[in-house]
Amino acid sequence: MAILIKGGRIVDPGRFVGTGDVLIEQGKIAAVGATVAAPAGATVIDAKGLLVLPGFVDVHVHFREPGFEYKETIQSGAAAAVAGGFTTVCCMPNTNPVNDNQAVTEFILERAKQAGLAHVLPVGAITKGSEGKELAEIGDLRRSGCVAISDDGKPVMNSLVMRRAMEYAKAFDLTVVDHCEDIHLAEGGCMNEGLISTELGLPGIPAAAEDVMVARNVSLSELTGARLHLAHISTAGSVRMVREAKARGIAVTAEACPHHFTLTEEVVRGYNTHAKMNPPLRTWADVQAIKEGLRDGTIDVIATDHAPHATQEKQQDFTEAPFGIVGLETALSLTLGLVDEGVLSLEQAVTKLTSAPAAAFGLSKGTLAVGADADVVLVDPNEQWTVDPAKFRSKSRNTPFAGWKVKGRVRVTIVGGRPVFDANGAER
Numbered sequence: 001m002a003i004l005i006k007g008g009r010i011v012d013p014g015r016f017v018g019t020g021d022v023l024i025e026q027g028k029i030a031a032v033g034a035t036v037a038a039p040a041g042a043t044v045i046d047a048k049g050l051l052v053l054p055g056f057v058d059v060h061v062h063f064r065e066p067g068f069e070y071k072e073t074i075q076s077g078a079a080a081a082v083a084g085g086f087t088t089v090c091c092m093p094n095t096n097p098v099n100d101n102q103a104v105t106e107f108i109l110e111r112a113k114q115a116g117l118a119h120v121l122p123v124g125a126i127t128k129g130s131e132g133k134e135l136a137e138i139g140d141l142r143r144s145g146c147v148a149i150s151d152d153g154k155p156v157m158n159s160l161v162m163r164r165a166m167e168y169a170k171a172f173d174l175t176v177v178d179h180c181e182d183i184h185l186a187e188g189g190c191m192n193e194g195l196i197s198t199e200l201g202l203p204g205i206p207a208a209a210e211d212v213m214v215a216r217n218v219s220l221s222e223l224t225g226a227r228l229h230l231a232h233i234s235t236a237g238s239v240r241m242v243r244e245a246k247a248r249g250i251a252v253t254a255e256a257c258p259h260h261f262t263l264t265e266e267v268v269r270g271y272n273t274h275a276k277m278n279p280p281l282r283t284w285a286d287v288q289a290i291k292e293g294l295r296d297g298t299i300d301v302i303a304t305d306h307a308p309h310a311t312q313e314k315q316q317d318f319t320e321a322p323f324g325i326v327g328l329e330t331a332l333s334l335t336l337g338l339v340d341e342g343v344l345s346l347e348q349a350v351t352k353l354t355s356a357p358a359a360a361f362g363l364s365k366g367t368l369a370v371g372a373d374a375d376v377v378l379v380d381p382n383e384q385w386t387v388d389p390a391k392f393r394s395k396s397r398n399t400p401f402a403g404w405k406v407k408g409r410v411r412v413t414i415v416g417g418r419p420v421f422d423a424n425g426a427e428r
């Protein structure tokens, strides 16, 4: 089936920016240009007034299958992804069992195929059971379809284990993704350490718990030459160190999450557990540093760290509730907020949702290049809407953005040439 997307504002970073048409044939991008003729029998989608973008790539999501299907399944997670404009998502291995072997990887890929929505690419564990002790079978994980390795949810505390992981990863051409947190410095904490944690009487997690691990990982990347990707950076110190590492030519990329460039620790007042995530919401100065890092290219990628948890789990004391919030269905609007604020140009914002994450993981995604998989998203940049968690595709509703009035909404999502989400036909 051929599809011609007509008259939209195309933003294909570094390739084509301007009003034009996109032709899809046999699941691939067949042509992009100011005017492309519709072949006989093609379905024409009128994209006037809409942005036409490469499908977004999220290198950091938690779909809870296997093991925690009550929070999210691969099916519900993939549905949330395409509703949010994400056509490729990389799912972290902190499931039960942990994705530290070929059987779990193959199970995830099979489930993703059955869902038939987004491309769901597994991230394998660095260590067996993500226990930080013994390396997983990294070569097997690579061969069975893992696109990166991480023990996300936990850091790899032992520096020698991390060094060996990086050496293997380099040999297998895999990116190593680390959740930078010194667990001893962070132990017992549930929000950012500072004045507010003292006022609220909550145990804090100092910025240094993140910073020291960023410093270590950058050093190990320099030592081994492995490609390092830093998950969810949240502190001014991390931004500073990544900036310096890049200036020195170290193979490091970094991601920031929408909540870390939108909210500060102030939101924790009121003890709303939807403001509890790891790393925690930080200070205004940290948020400014994250924005500056995004603006100047220090932070390459916007990733959601979509971390669904059930309502009853979040309805506990702040100290008891699990860390994490869902993000797939609000990320686009919050990112466009940075464009409205003048922090990013639209092309920069699209880059950080598409080609940059693809490059960080070495994926041939996030582009409208002729011959690429036809993963395309149509966005109305001006549509205003109110975040209503009850309408999420995700099984979970743990978001601090409920009731927020935001701008920019996905109209249509196409994966491999197949429309898999259409806001017009959808109950919202």
Ligand SMILES: NC(=O)N[C@@H](CC(=O)O)C(=O)O
Pocket (backbone or CB within 6 Å): 062, 094, 152, 153, 154, 179, 276, 277, 278, 279, 305, 307, 308, 323, 324, 325
């Ligand atoms: N970010 C979170 O607060 N939680 C994540 C784990 C993680 O990303 O470290 C989760 O799996 O729930």
Ligand SMILES: [Zn+2]
Pocket (backbone or CB within 6 Å): 152, 153, 154, 179, 231, 232, 278, 279
């Ligand atoms: Zn993490």
Ligand SMILES: [Zn+2]
Pocket (backbone or CB within 6 Å): 060, 061, 062, 092, 152, 153, 305, 307
């Ligand atoms: Zn995570």
